[in-house]
Amino acid sequence: MAMKSTLLVTLFALVLLASQAEAQFGSLLGLLNIGGTIFCSANGNAIANSTTPTPTFANALVQISCGGNVISSGLTNGSGVFSIVLNPLQFLLTTLLSSCNLVVASPLSSCNSSLPSTGILQAPLQxxxxVIRGLLSIVNLIPGTFELIGA
Known part of the structure:
Protein backbone atom coordinates (compact mmCIF):
# COMPACT_ATOMS: atom_id res chain seq x y z
CA MET A 1 0.00 0.00 0.00
CA ALA A 2 2.86 2.38 0.83
CA MET A 3 4.29 1.78 -2.64
CA LYS A 4 1.01 2.86 -4.29
CA SER A 5 0.87 6.01 -2.16
CA THR A 6 4.45 6.93 -3.02
CA LEU A 7 3.79 6.32 -6.70
CA LEU A 8 0.62 8.45 -6.57
CA VAL A 9 2.40 11.33 -4.80
CA THR A 10 5.31 11.14 -7.27
CA LEU A 11 2.92 11.16 -10.22
CA PHE A 12 1.02 14.12 -8.77
CA ALA A 13 4.30 16.03 -8.24
CA LEU A 14 5.37 15.38 -11.84
CA VAL A 15 2.04 16.63 -13.19
CA LEU A 16 2.30 19.75 -11.02
CA LEU A 17 5.88 20.45 -12.16
CA ALA A 18 4.95 19.92 -15.80
CA SER A 19 2.02 22.34 -15.57
CA GLN A 20 4.21 24.98 -13.87
CA ALA A 21 6.92 24.54 -16.51
CA GLU A 22 4.33 24.87 -19.27
CA ALA A 23 2.93 28.05 -17.69
CA GLN A 24 6.40 29.57 -17.40
CA PHE A 25 7.44 28.40 -20.87
CA GLY A 26 4.20 29.69 -22.37
CA SER A 27 4.71 33.14 -20.85
CA LEU A 28 8.17 33.29 -22.40
CA LEU A 29 6.66 32.62 -25.81
CA GLY A 30 4.05 35.33 -25.78
CA LEU A 31 3.65 38.75 -27.31
CA LEU A 32 1.41 41.74 -26.77
CA ASN A 33 0.40 43.28 -30.11
CA ILE A 34 -1.23 46.71 -30.16
CA GLY A 35 -2.52 47.62 -33.59
CA GLY A 36 -5.15 49.34 -35.65
CA THR A 37 -5.82 52.05 -38.20
CA ILE A 38 -5.79 55.78 -37.54
CA PHE A 39 -8.05 57.93 -39.70
CA CYS A 40 -7.58 61.58 -40.57
CA SER A 41 -10.60 62.93 -38.71
CA ALA A 42 -11.27 65.00 -35.60
CA ASN A 43 -11.66 61.78 -33.57
CA GLY A 44 -9.22 59.44 -35.36
CA ASN A 45 -12.03 57.14 -36.50
CA ALA A 46 -13.75 56.59 -39.82
CA ILE A 47 -16.67 58.95 -40.32
CA ALA A 48 -19.89 56.89 -40.40
CA ASN A 49 -22.41 57.44 -43.21
CA SER A 50 -19.96 59.59 -45.16
CA THR A 51 -20.42 59.86 -48.93
CA THR A 52 -16.64 59.68 -49.38
CA PRO A 53 -14.33 57.33 -47.49
CA THR A 54 -12.46 58.85 -44.54
CA PRO A 55 -8.78 59.20 -45.45
CA THR A 56 -6.24 57.46 -43.25
CA PHE A 57 -3.53 59.21 -41.26
CA ALA A 58 -0.26 58.16 -42.91
CA ASN A 59 3.09 58.57 -41.10
CA ALA A 60 1.46 59.51 -37.79
CA LEU A 61 3.51 59.06 -34.63
CA VAL A 62 1.63 56.72 -32.28
CA GLN A 63 2.75 56.10 -28.71
CA ILE A 64 1.82 53.84 -25.83
CA SER A 65 1.70 56.07 -22.77
CA CYS A 66 1.33 54.74 -19.21
CA GLY A 67 0.97 57.28 -16.44
CA GLY A 68 2.41 59.98 -18.68
CA ASN A 69 5.48 57.92 -19.64
CA VAL A 70 5.91 56.75 -23.24
CA ILE A 71 6.82 53.05 -23.15
CA SER A 72 6.83 52.41 -26.90
CA SER A 73 6.09 54.15 -30.17
CA GLY A 74 5.76 53.61 -33.89
CA LEU A 75 4.56 55.17 -37.12
CA THR A 76 1.50 54.42 -39.18
CA ASN A 77 2.20 53.21 -42.69
CA GLY A 78 0.81 54.79 -45.87
CA SER A 79 -2.57 53.22 -45.12
CA GLY A 80 -2.73 54.56 -41.55
CA VAL A 81 -2.06 51.12 -40.06
CA PHE A 82 0.24 50.64 -37.07
CA SER A 83 1.44 47.72 -34.98
CA ILE A 84 3.44 47.94 -31.76
CA VAL A 85 4.70 44.71 -30.20
CA LEU A 86 5.51 44.52 -26.49
CA ASN A 87 7.14 41.80 -24.42
CA PRO A 88 4.70 40.49 -21.77
CA LEU A 89 7.62 39.88 -19.41
CA GLN A 90 8.16 43.66 -19.28
CA PHE A 91 4.54 44.87 -19.32
CA LEU A 92 1.54 43.42 -17.50
CA LEU A 93 -1.65 43.11 -19.52
CA THR A 94 -3.73 44.37 -16.59
CA THR A 95 -1.57 47.52 -16.35
CA LEU A 96 -1.85 48.17 -20.09
CA LEU A 97 -5.63 47.87 -19.95
CA SER A 98 -6.09 49.97 -16.81
CA SER A 99 -3.37 52.63 -16.94
CA CYS A 100 -2.20 53.04 -20.53
CA ASN A 101 -3.44 54.89 -23.60
CA LEU A 102 -2.66 54.99 -27.28
CA VAL A 103 -1.67 58.54 -28.17
CA VAL A 104 -1.44 59.97 -31.68
CA ALA A 105 1.29 62.55 -31.08
CA SER A 106 1.27 63.99 -34.62
CA PRO A 107 -1.02 67.02 -34.97
CA LEU A 108 -4.19 66.38 -36.94
CA SER A 109 -3.38 69.35 -39.16
CA SER A 110 -0.47 67.36 -40.64
CA CYS A 111 -2.96 65.11 -42.44
CA ASN A 112 -5.63 67.77 -43.11
CA SER A 113 -4.98 71.49 -42.71
CA SER A 114 -8.63 72.13 -41.77
CA LEU A 115 -8.22 70.01 -38.59
CA PRO A 116 -6.77 71.40 -35.31
CA SER A 117 -3.03 71.98 -35.11
CA THR A 118 -3.04 71.66 -31.32
CA GLY A 119 -4.10 68.76 -29.11
CA ILE A 120 -3.55 65.04 -29.37
CA LEU A 121 -5.79 62.07 -30.02
CA GLN A 122 -5.88 59.64 -27.10
CA ALA A 123 -7.69 56.33 -26.62
CA PRO A 124 -7.67 53.67 -23.91
CA LEU A 125 -6.50 50.20 -24.85
CA GLN A 126 -8.93 47.31 -25.01
CA VAL A 131 -4.31 34.05 -31.06
CA ILE A 132 -2.22 30.90 -30.61
CA ARG A 133 0.38 30.17 -33.29
CA GLY A 134 2.06 26.91 -32.32
CA LEU A 135 3.81 27.65 -29.02
CA LEU A 136 3.42 31.43 -29.47
CA SER A 137 0.55 33.24 -27.77
CA ILE A 138 -0.29 36.70 -29.18
CA VAL A 139 -2.58 38.95 -27.14
CA ASN A 140 -4.11 41.59 -29.42
CA LEU A 141 -5.04 45.02 -28.11
CA ILE A 142 -6.76 47.81 -30.02
CA PRO A 143 -7.47 51.45 -29.27
CA GLY A 144 -10.88 52.24 -27.84
CA THR A 145 -12.72 55.46 -28.68
CA PHE A 146 -10.41 58.39 -29.34
CA GLU A 147 -10.76 61.80 -27.71
CA LEU A 148 -9.09 65.00 -28.81
CA ILE A 149 -7.22 66.26 -25.72
CA GLY A 150 -5.90 69.80 -25.31
CA ALA A 151 -7.27 71.38 -28.49
Whole structure:
Protein backbone atom coordinates (compact mmCIF):
# COMPACT_ATOMS: atom_id res chain seq x y z
CA MET A 1 0.00 0.00 0.00
CA ALA A 2 2.86 2.38 0.83
CA MET A 3 4.29 1.78 -2.64
CA LYS A 4 1.01 2.86 -4.29
CA SER A 5 0.87 6.01 -2.16
CA THR A 6 4.45 6.93 -3.02
CA LEU A 7 3.79 6.32 -6.70
CA LEU A 8 0.62 8.45 -6.57
CA VAL A 9 2.40 11.33 -4.80
CA THR A 10 5.31 11.14 -7.27
CA LEU A 11 2.92 11.16 -10.22
CA PHE A 12 1.02 14.12 -8.77
CA ALA A 13 4.30 16.03 -8.24
CA LEU A 14 5.37 15.38 -11.84
CA VAL A 15 2.04 16.63 -13.19
CA LEU A 16 2.30 19.75 -11.02
CA LEU A 17 5.88 20.45 -12.16
CA ALA A 18 4.95 19.92 -15.80
CA SER A 19 2.02 22.34 -15.57
CA GLN A 20 4.21 24.98 -13.87
CA ALA A 21 6.92 24.54 -16.51
CA GLU A 22 4.33 24.87 -19.27
CA ALA A 23 2.93 28.05 -17.69
CA GLN A 24 6.40 29.57 -17.40
CA PHE A 25 7.44 28.40 -20.87
CA GLY A 26 4.20 29.69 -22.37
CA SER A 27 4.71 33.14 -20.85
CA LEU A 28 8.17 33.29 -22.40
CA LEU A 29 6.66 32.62 -25.81
CA GLY A 30 4.05 35.33 -25.78
CA LEU A 31 3.65 38.75 -27.31
CA LEU A 32 1.41 41.74 -26.77
CA ASN A 33 0.40 43.28 -30.11
CA ILE A 34 -1.23 46.71 -30.16
CA GLY A 35 -2.52 47.62 -33.59
CA GLY A 36 -5.15 49.34 -35.65
CA THR A 37 -5.82 52.05 -38.20
CA ILE A 38 -5.79 55.78 -37.54
CA PHE A 39 -8.05 57.93 -39.70
CA CYS A 40 -7.58 61.58 -40.57
CA SER A 41 -10.60 62.93 -38.71
CA ALA A 42 -11.27 65.00 -35.60
CA ASN A 43 -11.66 61.78 -33.57
CA GLY A 44 -9.22 59.44 -35.36
CA ASN A 45 -12.03 57.14 -36.50
CA ALA A 46 -13.75 56.59 -39.82
CA ILE A 47 -16.67 58.95 -40.32
CA ALA A 48 -19.89 56.89 -40.40
CA ASN A 49 -22.41 57.44 -43.21
CA SER A 50 -19.96 59.59 -45.16
CA THR A 51 -20.42 59.86 -48.93
CA THR A 52 -16.64 59.68 -49.38
CA PRO A 53 -14.33 57.33 -47.49
CA THR A 54 -12.46 58.85 -44.54
CA PRO A 55 -8.78 59.20 -45.45
CA THR A 56 -6.24 57.46 -43.25
CA PHE A 57 -3.53 59.21 -41.26
CA ALA A 58 -0.26 58.16 -42.91
CA ASN A 59 3.09 58.57 -41.10
CA ALA A 60 1.46 59.51 -37.79
CA LEU A 61 3.51 59.06 -34.63
CA VAL A 62 1.63 56.72 -32.28
CA GLN A 63 2.75 56.10 -28.71
CA ILE A 64 1.82 53.84 -25.83
CA SER A 65 1.70 56.07 -22.77
CA CYS A 66 1.33 54.74 -19.21
CA GLY A 67 0.97 57.28 -16.44
CA GLY A 68 2.41 59.98 -18.68
CA ASN A 69 5.48 57.92 -19.64
CA VAL A 70 5.91 56.75 -23.24
CA ILE A 71 6.82 53.05 -23.15
CA SER A 72 6.83 52.41 -26.90
CA SER A 73 6.09 54.15 -30.17
CA GLY A 74 5.76 53.61 -33.89
CA LEU A 75 4.56 55.17 -37.12
CA THR A 76 1.50 54.42 -39.18
CA ASN A 77 2.20 53.21 -42.69
CA GLY A 78 0.81 54.79 -45.87
CA SER A 79 -2.57 53.22 -45.12
CA GLY A 80 -2.73 54.56 -41.55
CA VAL A 81 -2.06 51.12 -40.06
CA PHE A 82 0.24 50.64 -37.07
CA SER A 83 1.44 47.72 -34.98
CA ILE A 84 3.44 47.94 -31.76
CA VAL A 85 4.70 44.71 -30.20
CA LEU A 86 5.51 44.52 -26.49
CA ASN A 87 7.14 41.80 -24.42
CA PRO A 88 4.70 40.49 -21.77
CA LEU A 89 7.62 39.88 -19.41
CA GLN A 90 8.16 43.66 -19.28
CA PHE A 91 4.54 44.87 -19.32
CA LEU A 92 1.54 43.42 -17.50
CA LEU A 93 -1.65 43.11 -19.52
CA THR A 94 -3.73 44.37 -16.59
CA THR A 95 -1.57 47.52 -16.35
CA LEU A 96 -1.85 48.17 -20.09
CA LEU A 97 -5.63 47.87 -19.95
CA SER A 98 -6.09 49.97 -16.81
CA SER A 99 -3.37 52.63 -16.94
CA CYS A 100 -2.20 53.04 -20.53
CA ASN A 101 -3.44 54.89 -23.60
CA LEU A 102 -2.66 54.99 -27.28
CA VAL A 103 -1.67 58.54 -28.17
CA VAL A 104 -1.44 59.97 -31.68
CA ALA A 105 1.29 62.55 -31.08
CA SER A 106 1.27 63.99 -34.62
CA PRO A 107 -1.02 67.02 -34.97
CA LEU A 108 -4.19 66.38 -36.94
CA SER A 109 -3.38 69.35 -39.16
CA SER A 110 -0.47 67.36 -40.64
CA CYS A 111 -2.96 65.11 -42.44
CA ASN A 112 -5.63 67.77 -43.11
CA SER A 113 -4.98 71.49 -42.71
CA SER A 114 -8.63 72.13 -41.77
CA LEU A 115 -8.22 70.01 -38.59
CA PRO A 116 -6.77 71.40 -35.31
CA SER A 117 -3.03 71.98 -35.11
CA THR A 118 -3.04 71.66 -31.32
CA GLY A 119 -4.10 68.76 -29.11
CA ILE A 120 -3.55 65.04 -29.37
CA LEU A 121 -5.79 62.07 -30.02
CA GLN A 122 -5.88 59.64 -27.10
CA ALA A 123 -7.69 56.33 -26.62
CA PRO A 124 -7.67 53.67 -23.91
CA LEU A 125 -6.50 50.20 -24.85
CA GLN A 126 -8.93 47.31 -25.01
CA UNK A 127 -8.54 43.58 -25.42
CA UNK A 128 -9.36 42.28 -28.91
CA UNK A 129 -8.52 38.62 -28.30
CA UNK A 130 -5.72 36.08 -28.20
CA VAL A 131 -4.31 34.05 -31.06
CA ILE A 132 -2.22 30.90 -30.61
CA ARG A 133 0.38 30.17 -33.29
CA GLY A 134 2.06 26.91 -32.32
CA LEU A 135 3.81 27.65 -29.02
CA LEU A 136 3.42 31.43 -29.47
CA SER A 137 0.55 33.24 -27.77
CA ILE A 138 -0.29 36.70 -29.18
CA VAL A 139 -2.58 38.95 -27.14
CA ASN A 140 -4.11 41.59 -29.42
CA LEU A 141 -5.04 45.02 -28.11
CA ILE A 142 -6.76 47.81 -30.02
CA PRO A 143 -7.47 51.45 -29.27
CA GLY A 144 -10.88 52.24 -27.84
CA THR A 145 -12.72 55.46 -28.68
CA PHE A 146 -10.41 58.39 -29.34
CA GLU A 147 -10.76 61.80 -27.71
CA LEU A 148 -9.09 65.00 -28.81
CA ILE A 149 -7.22 66.26 -25.72
CA GLY A 150 -5.90 69.80 -25.31
CA ALA A 151 -7.27 71.38 -28.49
Missing amino acids: LAGT
